Amino acid sequence: MAYTISEVATRTGLSVHALRFYEREGLFAAEINRNASGRRVYSDDDVEWVSLCARLRESDMPLEAIRRYAELIREGPGNESTRLALLREHEERIADQIAALSSALSMISYKVRVYEKHLAEGKAAQLWSGPASAD
């Protein structure tokens, strides 16, 4: 199948601007074909790659790392251990990030419960006004 840039944008959630930008920046594993009038024509494989890029960006992989990964793919077989190292590094970063977010989430959830309780107790609590609980 063949897709226009705006179709790819819709499918991947990236903007057409971002798609052109990523291409300029060397983030794509394969060159995007053009039709007779110079417009980009994306293949299914291209769309799959772009989706992968979108997932990597969602997980905050820096453009630089995606570029390096794309370069390894472009070089062809033989550098699998380098690709693996790159992926593992990102895997670890994601795990760390999830841990940080989970910890922040439990803190926030605690505060949410405190405020809910406070509000449920209504005006009575307002009169009392409470001690200085810094937050």
Added chain:
Amino acid sequence: MAYTISEVATRTGLSVHALRFYEREGLFAAEINRNASGRRVYSDDDVEWVSLCARLRESDMPLEAIRRYAELIREGPGNESTRLALLREHEERIADQIAALSSALSMISYKVRVYEKHLAEGKAAQLWSGPASAD
């Protein structure tokens, strides 16, 4: 207890530059005291608030949201439901972010396993060279 700016930086993981910057930006719930020669003197409560800010930033709460929260605290009691709304909003954003990261993580982990298997199979696989598996 009283702390210098560099002590607070060490304790919270923020830089001294960031601490001054956050203060200028109105992210602090209370004014930081100064000593006779104009230097900042942080109280335990201040340090606690700064730590909270650091946690919120780790979970990518925008400075603007932290500022709004700080303003609500500064206004004093009476706006608890607004504070609650703000916290709930961030709570939801964190949950979404964790979901996105988890999904990205399982994708990456899958790829990592594929490459590990590929490499474990050694040179034999190299010869075969494989089909075009876009990644």
Added chain:
DNA sequence: CTATGAGCTAGAGCGCCCTCTAGCTCAAGT
């Protein structure tokens, strides 16, 4: 008493990641 080091302010600079603009070409519909 001077030299070192920490702190101060205001403001400039920067890295990242897009996003937007200007000015153009086409293809297709009316």
Added chain:
DNA sequence: ACTTGAGCTAGAGGGCGCTCTAGCTCATAG
């Protein structure tokens, strides 16, 4: 024939969150 809409390029612009600099004041150690 003309208008509309999508696409194109190169490059400027912008938001966010710090980070760094210049030029200064102090307190303390040697």
